[in-house]
Amino acid sequence: xxxVMLRRALDASRMTVLSYAGSVFFYALLIALFFPxxxxxxxxxxxxxxxxxxxxxxxxxxxxxxxxPHFMGGEFLNLIWPIIAAVFxxxxxxxxxxxxxxxxxxxxxxxxxxxxxxxxxxxLVAILLGLCxxxxxxxxxxxxxxxxxxxxxxxxxxxxxSVYLVLFPLTIGCFAAAISALSSSRGHAAGIAAAVLILSYxxxxxxxxxxxxxxxxxxxxxxxxHPQDALSDAVLSATDVLWLLxxxxxxxxxxxxxxxxxPTL
Amino acid sequence: MAAPIELHSLTRSYGDRRGxxxxxxxxxxxxxxxxxxxxxxxxxxxxxxxxxLLRPTSGMARIEGLDCWSDAPRVKAxxxxxxxxxxxxxxxxxxxxxxxxxxxxxDSTRRRRELVERLELDxxxxxxxxxxxxxxxxxxxxxxMYGAPVLLLDExxxxxxxxxxxxxxxxxxxxxxxxxTVFFSSHILPEVEHIADRVGIIRDGRxxxxxxxxxxxxxxxxxxxxxxxxxxxxxxxxxLSGVRVRSVEDGGKRVTLSVRGPLAPIFGxxxxxxxxxxxxxxxDLESLFMQYYxxxxxxxxxVTA
Numbered sequence: 378x379x380x381v382m383l384r385r386a387l388d389a390s391r392m393t394v395l396s397y398a399g400s401v402f403f404y405a406l407l408i409a410l411f412f413p414x415x416x417x418x419x420x421x422x423x424x425x426x427x428x429x430x431x432x433x434x435x436x437x438x439x440x441x442x443x444x445x446p447h448f449m450g451g452e453f454l455n456l457i458w459p460i461i462a463a464v465f466x467x468x469x470x471x472x473x474x475x476x477x478x479x480x481x482x483x484x485x486x487x488x489x490x491x492x493x494x495x496x497x498x499x500x501l502v503a504i505l506l507g508l509c510x511x512x513x514x515x516x517x518x519x520x521x522x523x524x525x526x527x528x529x530x531x532x533x534x535x536x537x538x539s540v541y542l543v544l545f546p547l548t549i550g551c552f553a554a555a556i557s558a559l560s561s562s563r564g565h566a567a568g569i570a571a572a573v574l575i576l577s578y579x580x581x582x583x584x585x586x587x588x589x590x591x592x593x594x595x596x597x598x599x600x601x602x603h604p605q606d607a608l609s610d611a612v613l614s615a616t617d618v619l620w621l622l623x624x625x626x627x628x629x630x631x632x633x634x635x636x637x638x639x640p641t642l
Numbered sequence: 643m644a645a646p647i648e649l650h651s652l653t654r655s656y657g658d659r660r661g662x663x664x665x666x667x668x669x670x671x672x673x674x675x676x677x678x679x680x681x682x683x684x685x686x687x688x689x690x691x692x693x694x695l696l697r698p699t700s701g702m703a704r705i706e707g708l709d710c711w712s713d714a715p716r717v718k719a720x721x722x723x724x725x726x727x728x729x730x731x732x733x734x735x736x737x738x739x740x741x742x743x744x745x746x747x748x749d750s751t752r753r754r755r756e757l758v759e760r761l762e763l764d765x766x767x768x769x770x771x772x773x774x775x776x777x778x779x780x781x782x783x784x785x786x787m788y789g790a791p792v793l794l795l796d797e798x799x800x801x802x803x804x805x806x807x808x809x810x811x812x813x814x815x816x817x818x819x820x821x822x823t824v825f826f827s828s829h830i831l832p833e834v835e836h837i838a839d840r841v842g843i844i845r846d847g848r849x850x851x852x853x854x855x856x857x858x859x860x861x862x863x864x865x866x867x868x869x870x871x872x873x874x875x876x877x878x879x880x881x882l883s884g885v886r887v888r889s890v891e892d893g894g895k896r897v898t899l900s901v902r903g904p905l906a907p908i909f910g911x912x913x914x915x916x917x918x919x920x921x922x923x924x925x926d927l928e929s930l931f932m933q934y935y936x937x938x939x940x941x942x943x944x945v946t947a
Contacts, residue, residue, distance in 0.1 A: 480729055489718060492714070
């Protein structure tokens with residue numbers, strides 16, 4: 378990694394990261410402030426929710442509106458948060474190489490006396506740090522929100538949640554970066570990464586429909602994302618973390634190797 | 643000791659598209675080498691291979707004995723580079739742009755300040771607000787500020803006003819006098835004539851020749867256009883050594899010649915003609931190619947004399 382490149386990448390993404398983090402913070406806080414009204418009527422809401430198909434309830438994570446962590450999981454962490462984070466990392470990941478080519482800055486960027494792999498690794502670290510900022514903004518919103526409505530959250534839950542909030546989108550970002558390392562168009566790289574992510578989500582949803590489809594879940598990265606359980610039970614699945622690390626590592630290594638060996642830019 | 647720049651049987655193709663074919667070349671230390679050729683001839687491809695941006699299809703490119711592909715980071719530490727198709731980071735100020743690139747190398751503050759002053763560049767402006775000429779100046783400062791032993795410059799004077807272009811050429815001479823090796827591409831013959839010690843001419847991806855400036859000057863032609871008030875017999879003019887009639891238009895009233903060698907006999911002939919207008923142009927690349935293809939060897943594919 379190159380510290381000069383990391384500083385430049387952080388500087389270039391600063392405004393984007395801060396605007397995403399600010400949006401996440403205020404959106405999460407807003408949702409949290411709805412909880413007192415939901416809590417009062419949770420029995421009725423739970424009853425209505427359970428008229429929905431079981432697969433939908435499971436996919437959305439809306440089994441229980443009685444507790445704050447479950448409410449935040451169903452209304453924010455299970456779907457809205459991954460969408461926001463996915464947009465952020467897909468745009469950031471797809472830009473790492475392809476945008477330099479598209480903007481015509483690739484020759485200058487690669488004229489510095491540092492290997493391509495180190496330059497790219499610096500950009501990946503900048504994405505990781507950007508995700509850490511997003512995760513902290515989310516944690517802060519949950520803590521402040523809980524405080525404002527008289528709820529409490531276990532510290533272990535916040536920590537376990539943070540691990541998911543960083544690792545899960547990092548996997549997606551590294552996948553987008555691997556596509557970017559092979560592509561000359563940021564749009565193509567982002568499109569492919571988004572298409573694969575949506576397919577992965579659909580596979581995961583279909584895997585919830587019935588017993589015979591359960592195996593499909595294991596093909597989707599969404600089967601490794603359990604923010605609701607992490608927040609409510611302060612549980613961090615070692616299997617999830619290990620798999621996310623392995624997949625992220627594979628995509629990151631693939632992007633570095635592909636870029637290092639790419640013969641034409 | 644290895645030459646600062648070496649190309650051995652270098653070929654770089656882009657699938658069906660031609661890049662460069664079987665280039666063999668050595669550039670000496672303390673030399674300004676002009677790499678001359680029309681647009682699309684393979685100049686930028688050669689420079690991009692030397693910078694480790696493209697992997698050779700076959701053959702080898704070396705800078706100071708280091709392989710440009712497998713040793714790319716070490717090669718780049720020895721090179722000041724100015725890309726041909728110049729695109730800079732638009733959101734940065736000139737100062738931030740230079741700071742970023744300077745961060746990868748030893749301190750170059752003093753040289754940078756000197757270059758900025760001589761090229762009269764305002765570093766507080768954002769790149770996106772800069773004119774094309776100022777962007778080019780910024781990229782030139784970036785390439786020259788490290789005091790790198792080898793300079794690879796792709797069409798470096800593009801977009802510069804005449805005053806800045808003259809300052810830039812002076813800077814290149816100073817780099818040479820300090821023992822640095824300059825390899826620069828251009829499609830403008832007078833510019834290369836002005837500054838280069840030796841010239842390589844590339845066309846259709848092949849190196850046509852490598853020659854000294856003196857020999858090149860003796861070969862190149864300059865276009866002379868004559869507008870006559872009435873058509874005349876051109877036979878006496880055609881018989882003069884170094885004169886070639888390129889075209890006769892407008893019923894014989896508009897004549898274009900290619901001229902090389904002494905001018906006195908030509909002016910003697912012209913004095914007898916009813917000349918209404920007269921233009922003597924700078925030497926052009928095409929006429930030089932014609933000289934090489936007709937005088938110095940077989941014509942490459944697709945070239946007509």
